[in-house]
Amino acid sequence: MLFSRGLYRISKNLRGSLNGCRRYLSSRGQNHQFLLSNNYQSTGSSTERVLRSLIFTKNLPTLYSARHQIHNQSSSIIEDELDPFSLVADELSHVANSLRAMVIAEVPKLASAAEYFFKMGVEGKRFRPTIILLMSTALNVQIPELPTSNELEGTLTTELRSRQRCIAEITEMIHVASLLHDDVLDDADTRRGIGSLNFVMGNKLAVLAGDFLLSRACVALASLKNTEVVSLLATVVEHLVTGETMQMTTTSDQRCSMDYYMQKTYYKTASLISNSCKAIALLAGHTAEVAMLAFDYGKNLGLAFQLIDDVLDFTGTSASLGKGSLSDIHHGIITAPVLFAMEEFPELRDVVDKGFDNPANVNLALEYVGKSRGIQKTRELAIKHANLAAVAIDSLPENDDEEVKRSRRALIDLTHRVITRTK
Amino acid sequence: MLFSRGLYRISKNLRGSLNGCRRYLSSRGQNHQFLLSNNYQSTGSSTERVLRSLIFTKNLPTLYSARHQIHNQSSSIIEDELDPFSLVADELSHVANSLRAMVIAEVPKLASAAEYFFKMGVEGKRFRPTIILLMSTALNVQIPELPTSNELEGTLTTELRSRQRCIAEITEMIHVASLLHDDVLDDADTRRGIGSLNFVMGNKLAVLAGDFLLSRACVALASLKNTEVVSLLATVVEHLVTGETMQMTTTSDQRCSMDYYMQKTYYKTASLISNSCKAIALLAGHTAEVAMLAFDYGKNLGLAFQLIDDVLDFTGTSASLGKGSLSDIHHGIITAPVLFAMEEFPELRDVVDKGFDNPANVNLALEYVGKSRGIQKTRELAIKHANLAAVAIDSLPENDDEEVKRSRRALIDLTHRVITRTK
Numbered sequence: 001m002l003f004s005r006g007l008y009r010i011s012k013n014l015r016g017s018l019n020g021c022r023r024y025l026s027s028r029g030q031n032h033q034f035l036l037s038n039n040y041q042s043t044g045s046s047t048e049r050v051l052r053s054l055i056f057t058k059n060l061p062t063l064y065s066a067r068h069q070i071h072n073q074s075s076s077i078i079e080d081e082l083d084p085f086s087l088v089a090d091e092l093s094h095v096a097n098s099l100r101a102m103v104i105a106e107v108p109k110l111a112s113a114a115e116y117f118f119k120m121g122v123e124g125k126r127f128r129p130t131i132i133l134l135m136s137t138a139l140n141v142q143i144p145e146l147p148t149s150n151e152l153e154g155t156l157t158t159e160l161r162s163r164q165r166c167i168a169e170i171t172e173m174i175h176v177a178s179l180l181h182d183d184v185l186d187d188a189d190t191r192r193g194i195g196s197l198n199f200v201m202g203n204k205l206a207v208l209a210g211d212f213l214l215s216r217a218c219v220a221l222a223s224l225k226n227t228e229v230v231s232l233l234a235t236v237v238e239h240l241v242t243g244e245t246m247q248m249t250t251t252s253d254q255r256c257s258m259d260y261y262m263q264k265t266y267y268k269t270a271s272l273i274s275n276s277c278k279a280i281a282l283l284a285g286h287t288a289e290v291a292m293l294a295f296d297y298g299k300n301l302g303l304a305f306q307l308i309d310d311v312l313d314f315t316g317t318s319a320s321l322g323k324g325s326l327s328d329i330h331h332g333i334i335t336a337p338v339l340f341a342m343e344e345f346p347e348l349r350d351v352v353d354k355g356f357d358n359p360a361n362v363n364l365a366l367e368y369v370g371k372s373r374g375i376q377k378t379r380e381l382a383i384k385h386a387n388l389a390a391v392a393i394d395s396l397p398e399n400d401d402e403e404v405k406r407s408r409r410a411l412i413d414l415t416h417r418v419i420t421r422t423k
Numbered sequence: 424m425l426f427s428r429g430l431y432r433i434s435k436n437l438r439g440s441l442n443g444c445r446r447y448l449s450s451r452g453q454n455h456q457f458l459l460s461n462n463y464q465s466t467g468s469s470t471e472r473v474l475r476s477l478i479f480t481k482n483l484p485t486l487y488s489a490r491h492q493i494h495n496q497s498s499s500i501i502e503d504e505l506d507p508f509s510l511v512a513d514e515l516s517h518v519a520n521s522l523r524a525m526v527i528a529e530v531p532k533l534a535s536a537a538e539y540f541f542k543m544g545v546e547g548k549r550f551r552p553t554i555i556l557l558m559s560t561a562l563n564v565q566i567p568e569l570p571t572s573n574e575l576e577g578t579l580t581t582e583l584r585s586r587q588r589c590i591a592e593i594t595e596m597i598h599v600a601s602l603l604h605d606d607v608l609d610d611a612d613t614r615r616g617i618g619s620l621n622f623v624m625g626n627k628l629a630v631l632a633g634d635f636l637l638s639r640a641c642v643a644l645a646s647l648k649n650t651e652v653v654s655l656l657a658t659v660v661e662h663l664v665t666g667e668t669m670q671m672t673t674t675s676d677q678r679c680s681m682d683y684y685m686q687k688t689y690y691k692t693a694s695l696i697s698n699s700c701k702a703i704a705l706l707a708g709h710t711a712e713v714a715m716l717a718f719d720y721g722k723n724l725g726l727a728f729q730l731i732d733d734v735l736d737f738t739g740t741s742a743s744l745g746k747g748s749l750s751d752i753h754h755g756i757i758t759a760p761v762l763f764a765m766e767e768f769p770e771l772r773d774v775v776d777k778g779f780d781n782p783a784n785v786n787l788a789l790e791y792v793g794k795s796r797g798i799q800k801t802r803e804l805a806i807k808h809a810n811l812a813a814v815a816i817d818s819l820p821e822n823d824d825e826e827v828k829r830s831r832r833a834l835i836d837l838t839h840r841v842i843t844r845t846k
Contacts, residue, residue, distance in 0.1 A: 181631075204671060205671075207604055207630060211604060214637060215660035218653065221653070221657075227647075230644070231642050234645060235638070237641070245528075245532055246530050249628075
């Protein structure tokens, strides 16, 4: 669940800071080659297929140049606008209040356990709800079947928005439930700067509070009366569990496989936000194609985020190797920088197979990563996914509404922030 | 989650044994006074209201006599019939196969964790699925709106049955998920005679496997496309959690309150089966009244079961106090026999408040229970709830179909078995 900690950091540290975005935008011209050379086999979502077909028909320079223009244009507009978080600030506080109301439980101890992360001040920056609310606006293209009566349309829009807001709340509940269960598993003692629930109240209550949140999320889901959406978000819980299990029960071959790593990363980090974005589209009655674009945005943003997180675990705030917390490698978790380094130096495999209980082995692995292009290739892969997320937004049906356009720009802005963060 | 262990025992030990039923039936004549004198305030379900109104209008003797006749009549028929478990044996094996198919997971370790209790031979006797399948038949009264075409009716009936069977599977998944999480919490090292999952595979995998089962249950629920049913069973998960939290975080006043104890018992033991029975009625398109009768059956059967379980914890197979495992009192859990004893001997409260780490205190509490009518009053309360469960079945709309009648008799038979079991 590194995503959450990192997303908290990104929203805290990059809020309003557009220098990074500008650096990212101006660096995009040098990065397109990577799209042609990268070995990672994407899992074949629709946006990726579109992009790959463009690449393979040698249209990339045209595509890139057009997109580059769009983004430079967006960038100058964004500078005059509020940042993505401010754009939905009022609604976010509505979501926060709803969440506090939704976790009221009959038993005081359960209530206080469940609301632990929903309290004022420790609730994080609600990165997921921000994305979901922005996506809701970005997709509220007028649906042709709606009656033209303004009044009815207004009611329907309000109701739709409140259903979409409910998805934001459910997503946050599922996310916090998984944090609670992860904390038990990892025996973590801090979370978001305060003591983790299991540390403060014991493992037992943390597991129960997680179950309680899952059940409340399920009740809220049922109230939306859309069984496709229920199924979608129930599958997310399964993915979170599958990702966690994949991480803890790898064979040596799996631990050293980039495909396995990307699949696990999708399950653990990207599934929740991608499926929530898809749910937003489904609730608005969009076509399967639009729903898939929403899904692709969330998926690629999540993957880009995690890849950068993996880099920062090695480099921390500086660009130098070994300055990060090195938490993954110390826990025996092999991430993209090591996997790319292994492609260049196959002998690193033996080091990995020995495990990292011995600090000398950690240093040896770091040496290999340092002399390889592992960090750089991981950043490039992250940029590829950030690009794919932006492409998904750009591929949405055109819309002239200013609010819709602003939300789409904000979503693209988030893809920049994810890449350019340094902690 | 004592219900499960006990239900396993009951189905194993009482299968086909009708002596107990006969003893119970012949003893019913002496127990009706208890209905008038018992102090426990029922929570006001519809069956209870019906029964109470009958009691308060002094119709009880008539009611009792009529019911007594019905049950004596039923009893003689039951003797010529198969027992409840055999009645649905074929379908139960279908449920067992489905469950094994439903918990297939991408990650082998997760799959083996999740299917741990669904394997052949260790899957328990599927008491809950038995009740649910019997309830399905008991409620499949011809619904007036159905078209008269036999063929269409046949298809609808088959589809309805397979949806109801799905509830049996979902119920079992929720139940096993809660066992897995309870095992982690309690650090239990055996379950159904084999090593508990957390003991064999570690806490981490047991929590993840529980989450995985809950998510699969939710996906299966969504496939039923009935949001009321989704909501009902999601609430059950909340109840299981609430009951567990109530048990672990009591104040002295709560620990010594009969209302609190009954509420906790409903949440921990009776909610799953009562709401599943209600779901069966809802899927069949029954009225709210019939759905409430199905709910009342499950609720009262569950409560009766737990009350007898609490007695057996003191008496074990013999009728003598102190012959049971005394597991509850050693864990500081105060159950009905102690609560009733406390009504007679208020000084027992001080003993309870001192806790039971000191064996001398356990012995002192046992002394009080022994000289009180605690055990007897707990049995009487269990009988009251078993009666209420039987009343719920008897109150269902009349039906002449032989299969329907046989299933209803089997459900009533189960209320006898619950009460007369000795281990």
